[in-house]
Amino acid sequence: MPKQIKQDNQTAAKAEPLTIKDLEKQLFAQRQNICKEMTVSELALADEFCEEYKAFLDAGKTERTAARRIIEKAKAAGFKEFKAGKKYKSGDKLYVNNREKAVILAVIGYEPLDAAGVRIIASHIDSPRIDLKANALFEDNELAYFKTHYYGGIKKYQWAAIPLSLQGVVCKADGSTVQINIGEDESDPVFTITDLLPHLAEAQYKRPAKELIKGEELNVLIGSRPFKSGKEVGLCPTTRSEPSGERSLGAEHGSVKLAIMKLLHDKYGITESDFTTAELELVPAFKARDVGFDRSLVGAYGQDDRVCAYTSLTAMLDLDGVPAATAVCVFADKEEVGSYGNTGLGSNYLEYFLEDLADAQGVNVRRIFEKSKCLSADVCAALDPTFADVSEKNNSAFMNRGAVIQKYVGSRGKSGTNDASAEYLAELRGVLDGAGVPWQTGELGKVDAGGGGTVAMFVARMNIDTVDIGVPVLSMHAPMELTAKADVYAAYRGFGAFWRA
């Protein structure tokens, strides 16, 4: 924060004359690499913090696995499942599991809800990926594939020719659910989308980049050996059509599709029609890694927005004592597709949770909303020197300059966004500066260069002060996204300061 210039003439006369440099330091906003200011031990803390962060990214690459991990960690820290109608006292730690895909954590504060409102940090735990279609399995020229429909904004060509893991659930006709996770363990097979060899890509090169790989070309290779049987093939007893499990197919040869379906049936007891009642997602199979000779960056899939999920989760679990205002941490699903659906923040589950809390204290929930504050915790594009022309450098976020506050996102003249008030921004600035948390401002690219959205507007519509803050990211929405460890740590500290304020 710039110190006020002394206006008193007498005081000024006694002091050393100000140099231009001093004056610039006082009057100009300071924008610089925070690693210069951080001590060796502070940098080491940031590095150490990111070790557990990388493990979290590897364990939670889908909204379901991330939700599970968050609940596990919360339970281990003493959080109990929230029950509507129950009275809660200050210090109580609660969690809400919304359909295994979204989570709310809360620590009840010592101030009454209608006096202090709540302090919400809302991130999202879904990331762009490749989903299976309902009729996924097919064979073409003796190769077996899955048909897919991508989820969220991806550059489709980035998803070909990389190893993918398959994760999700299959809900079977008998009412049971099978959990699938293939490709994360080193001994597992992986899957991949094929791309055309450059030798034959003359026509492909002429396509617009958006169609370099078309949506219907995102076919995932899953097998290549035809079914072969010289001996009895016992079908699992779970198959209603073949309950005996004893019928012999003799020495017949079947298709690759049959061989794959047989494997899946043997391992998971599923048949082809079970794909219609499944949610299976393909995500990059590689693990989070340090990037750079100096190991200053984390390279991993799904950091948008699990970087904010992890930093807010950890800040909440690390809260010492009881906060004044009730602290609420939301991990939403469906942000990447517009927050639609009942696990996205376009749904009312956060509102209903706050209503339930209000009812338990016998207060009108509107009194809570109007006093509440929210950080919409999401990533921001960092300036990429290779593609600097899409950014306006005075207002772009930069790697290693701390947590990024975005007053607004949206597109075409701030359309479709929450535009945080100056008053609320000032309050947040005070909180971050007071705690010595490095921060910067960011804007998603040049005016009219494109745009994007976050969950901010869905919280703001409840009449809650909301602003976007997060971590700068390079290669956003790519299979490997990059964050700077110093920024990740700054976000963690910023989120803690928000709840302690």
Ligand code: MN
């Ligand atoms: Mn995001």
Ligand code: MN
């Ligand atoms: Mn995103």
